[in-house]
Every structure is written in C-alpha cells, then in structure tokens.
Amino acid sequence: MIQQISPIPTGMIETQTIEVSIGPQHPSTHGVFRMDAVLDGETVVGLKPVMGYLHRNHEQLAERMTWLASIPYTDRLDYFNSMTNNWALCLSVEKLAGIKVPERAEYIRVIVSELTRILNHSCVIGFMLQDLGAWGTPLLYAFREREKILDLFESLSGARMMCNYMRFGGVRVDMTDAMVAQAKDIVAKFPRFLDEFEQLLSNNEVLLARCQKVGILPKELAINASISGPMARASGVDYDIRKVDKYGVYGRFDFRVPLGEVGDVYDRYYIRVLEMRESIKILNQALRDLPAGAFVAPEVKLRNFKIPPGDGYGRVEAPKGELGFYLVSDEGGKMPYRYHCRPPSFINLTTLEDMCLGHKVADVVIILGSVDIVLGEVDR
C-alpha cells in the first residue's frame, strides 16, 4: 500500500520513493510479466524484472519425448513466430544426425521464415505504438497485413499460428503453385503498406520526442549481455546469424544488415522497418529462384527416428534474435538426453533495468515494447 509520506521538515521537502508492482496483470507487459519498479515521483530509480509466471517445463518435457514430438512444442515458445522456432530445432537435429536438406525445402524454409519476420516486426511496431498510447491504429494496420500472411500459413500448414510445419530433412507439406502465387502477391503489396506505416509514424513529432534518446543500450553492454537480433543491431553490433552462419541457403541471397548508432527506442523501431525492407528483398529472390524437387529428404524415416550419440548446437536468426537449441543424444538415441533452448526474448530482457533507470514510468512500457518479448519464450 501507499507508504506514509513523512512530515515536511522546516526548510526542505523530504519525499519517499514508492514501490509499484507493474504486472503481472497490466495492459502493457505483453503477458504475465512483472516489473517491481521503485519510483521517485514519476522517475524510475529501481526496476527488477520478475519472470516465471508462464513456466511450462518446456525443456524437461522435450527430454521425455521423441525428437519428432518436440516440434509442436516449439511452436508454443514464441507463438508469434512458430516457423523460425521449428527451423531452429530442425536445424539442430539435422546437424546432430547429419541430415542433408533438399534445395526446395531450404527455399521454402527461407520463404516462411522471412514472412514470419515481416509479420513479427510489423506487429511489434504496432504493439510498441499501442504502449505509446496510439489507441490501436498502427497495431490494427499491422494486423491487417498479418492476416494475409497467416492465411497463407493456414493453407500451407493447417494452422495459423501453431504451424508445426517443418520436419527433420525438410518441410511437412509442399508449397503448391497457388501458394507461391499467394506469397508473391503478399510480398508485392507489402512495401506499400510499409510506406503507409512510415508515413503515419516515422515523422510523427510525438513519436520522435518519445522514442529518441530513451532506453539507450550501449554497444559494449549489448555485447557483454549477449543481446542479439534487431536489438543488438540497433546498438550498432554487426551480428546477424543469417550472415555469420549462412545457414540454409542464406548465403545465396543479396541483402544488407542495417545498423543503428544510438541504440535507443527509436533505433530499435527503425531498424525493424529497415529489416522488413531487406526481408522483402530476400523473399523476392527466394520466390523467384524456388527450385523444383523434393520438399523433404526421402532417406529420413521419421518413424522410429534415432540419432547416434553426440551433441550439437543449431541456431537461427529468429525475428527476436538468436534462437538456438543445444541437444545431446546418448545411447539409444530415441529422445534427447539434454535439450536446452537459448531464447532471445529472455536474454534480451536482462538489460531492462539498465535501459530504464532514470526514465519516467511512461518510458518503461515503451522500452519493454521495443525489446520485443513473448512471454511464452521468456518463461518456457
């Protein structure tokens, strides 16, 4: 409850800080996340993130089931981007088992992952603007585009968000010509939406005043804290796993990695806009070059799937950052001996206090929004 404010001594006014628990039930903590904030008036002088309200035992569950059965569970990690989650697990298993993925499957994986990226980035900007108090307009604009992509995912995999689409050695179902045409249509129309979005937001005085020089994450801290994804690139860290690892067929595409200078909320916003434009470039190339052939490696037998003993770490550039799975297989090899997930949301969240101190309460929610978390992934 409200702490007693001490009587005013003669000569000066003495005040006390108050401790406010923002969340777990709060409109803009993006789920059941809590921040224990210590406020001096409106200014934040202390902030402790409290996680674990959505812990679901993901890693332990995966160690008690076959390799294949874990794929649908990864959908529920970052429920906005099930495609990249699938890919991260499949990539790790393929590395461990030495499976070669056919060309067509690699291209389809790139297409769905980049679609996921533009879906995620546009919605994140929408959610951030919602936290800024823009009453849902940018969010619903973003959702209009998201619907189109989700429709494609639905016809592709049968589900809109929990796609469960990838398999070891390829993808579950082939992308038909009609779906390719649908994807081309989405990609052709998306730049117009981005232009409209930017016209509404990028030069808005209030947005600029609210976002610039707020929540600065210095480059050194970003590297030391193992920050990845758009957040690291907004702080000027040149680190994009699509470029570093060139996993899948990413080595073949021509795209650039935008980098920010300041590392504030505005940079994190604008880097996402620029990344969407680069994703469009990748999508155009991938849809143009999509080869014919098998969509799943025929030699992989998913029934009674076994992996020889060993360990491996596979990682992808998920929209939120580096998503990796560390897997250990032992004797028998029917299920993982150890299954560890490296969630980008959780690790990016660790610098929240450093970014928030000294700012106002109103800034805390937009800084959190710019970090881009999904609680399913933070708590696992």
Next chain:
Amino acid sequence: METIYQLIAGWFAGKPEWLPLAIAIAVPILFIVGVYPAIFAYTTLVERKALGRVQNRYGPNRVGRWGILQPLADGLKLLTKEDIVPRDADKFTHFLAPVIAVIPSVLLFAIVPIAPGLVPVNLNIGILFAFAISTASVLALFMGGWASRNKFSLLGAMRAVAQVVSYEVPMVLAAVAVVMAAGSLSTLDIVKAQTRGGLEIAGWFVFQPWGFVGFVLFAIGAMAESARTPFDIPEAESEIIAGYHTEYSGFKFALFQLGEYLAAIAMAGITVTMFLGGYLGPGIHIPYIGGFIAAFWFFLKLGCMILLNIWIRGTWPRVRVDQLMGFAWKVLLPMSILNIAVVGLWHFMGNKVLAWGVTAAILGLAFVILAKISAAGNIEKRTYRYAN
C-alpha cells in the same frame, strides 16, 4: 435579441409573475439535463464508429441497426455491474468523487449559447464562470485517485492535477485575447462581436490571425483539460492502467466517463462560441425559422469539433508527462502572452487589411522561432548505415 425569460414573459402576460420565471428556469435545466447527455451517449457511439473506420474495422454494429442502441446497452451493462469498493478505500470520498466529476461539466453548459438570445443563463461574466467551474473538475479527479488507495490511481491523480493546472493558464490567456477583442465576458456578446463590421463568416475570430492562434491554443488546452489523447496521461492505459478511475466499476465509472465527455463537449461548445462564431451562419435572420437554423449551425460546429477530437485520438500517440508540462509552459504560454499583445495592436490599427498582414507576420515568425527552440536538442534526423 431577447433572452428566454423575456420571450416567455411575453407569452404569459397577465399571469402570476413567478410563472414565466419558473418556466424560464426549468426549460434550460431540462434542456441541459436531457439533450447534452444524449449527445454524450451518441458521441461515444460515433467515437467508436469513427475510430473503427480509422483502424480498418467496423465498430459497434450488433445492437440495433448501425449499432444505434449501443449506448443504451452500454448504460444497462454498467448499471447492472457489481460496484466494487476496495477494502482500504476511503469509502465516502470514493463515492463522492464521481458525483463531483459530473457537476462542473453540467454547469459549464449554462453559458453556452445555441441560438440568438438562447443561452441558459446570460451571465455578464460568462467566460470567467466557465473557467472557475471547469477548474473544479480536477478536485473530483484527485479525490477519486486519493480515495482509491491504489498507487496507480495516485499517480494518475497527481498527473491530472499537474496537467489541468498547467493547461488552465494558456487557455485563460487565449480567452483573454477574445475578451479584449469582443469587449465583454458575456458569451452572447462575444458571438455578436463576431459579426462586427457587417462581415459574415469572415468576421469569425478564427479567421483573424490572433484568433486562429487563440483557437489552436484554446483547442489544445481544452483537449488537455478534458484529458483526451494525446494528453490523456492521467488515465494512460498502457502506463498506469486507468489512472484515477482504476478502482471504479459499474455506474461510478460511467459517471466519470460522463463527466469527462460532458466536459469535452462543453469545452468544444465554448471553443465554437469564442472562435467559430457560435451559432452564426447563413440564414439565421430568416423570420420564425432563423432560430432553428442558428441552433443547427451551432450543433454542426460542435459536431465538427468533437469529430476533430476523435480523429486526433485515433492517430496520435501520447506525450510523456514532462514533455506535456514543457509544452504548456515553454510553447503555449509565450505564444498566448504574445497573442494578447497582438490583439492590442490589432485593436489600435485602423486599416484592418494591413493589421491582418502585420499580425499574421508577427505570429507566424513567433511560431517558427518557438518551434525551432522547442525542437532543438530533442528531435534529430537520423541516417542508418549498413554492415558490409
């Protein structure tokens, strides 16, 4: 032009003297209590519809055709909801706050003229009365926030007090310019002053340079005073849940909403009266139906102001609390003080065409300088590089 009392007294000649007086008191009260809450109810519907259109969706369309019964359904729902009072709340103050929130908003309508002579009370200090009353509404916000015994409510209440008190100042100063030009504090006289010199629409204050600046200042102040986006920080949903009315439910919450919307509508009405010529418009001098045409113009202008509010709400993010205060004291206040000086200049310059040009130049220059100063160091243009 006659007031309601004189009109009614004419009809009831020969009857007891108290009868026309009683009617002249009862009719405006019934009008204010009956018509403006109805406008409030449909403002909420129009707002939801308009916001829906801004956001690529339909808005309410389930209750009645085009959702026209939606306000009734909302009201019924709020009436039948459980009224929750927090255990630690100051119960009496908690109960009193929503009631007090409505009263000043209703009182504001007393000085808003809707047709020639048709003003509930023709106060000779009308504008002063309006400011005195509208400031009182902050009391209710603080009572509500304090009595709820919730930290978010308290934060919201503190923000509300700071905001309303700050924006009162530029708003009053913007009104002072109008009062100087009209030479009266009475709202009826201010409307009449806008036809001076035989000008019809060109005589409205909003079409004079100082009047336009005053209009913008006053509209921003009114928006801030009634806590509308982008100045809705006392009840910023994404930051402090719902601010001072976090702990209110059911009809007490509805009363807060009623008070807030009525204040916004009343402020729009006062803005129309002071700057947009009130009820003035073509055809108001036609015998018999001229009064109705005047009322039509007034409500049309009122509707436009409300729609402007909704439009801004649908497209603008919220400012931060320190930026809000900085904007009031560093931008609006100097501008409104300069505006007062410019009105004086306008008054003493004989040639009005020349005066128009000179005052427009002064105010435009001041605006550019202020915008430069306030933007300096805050907003920068950025370019982004790409990794090799």
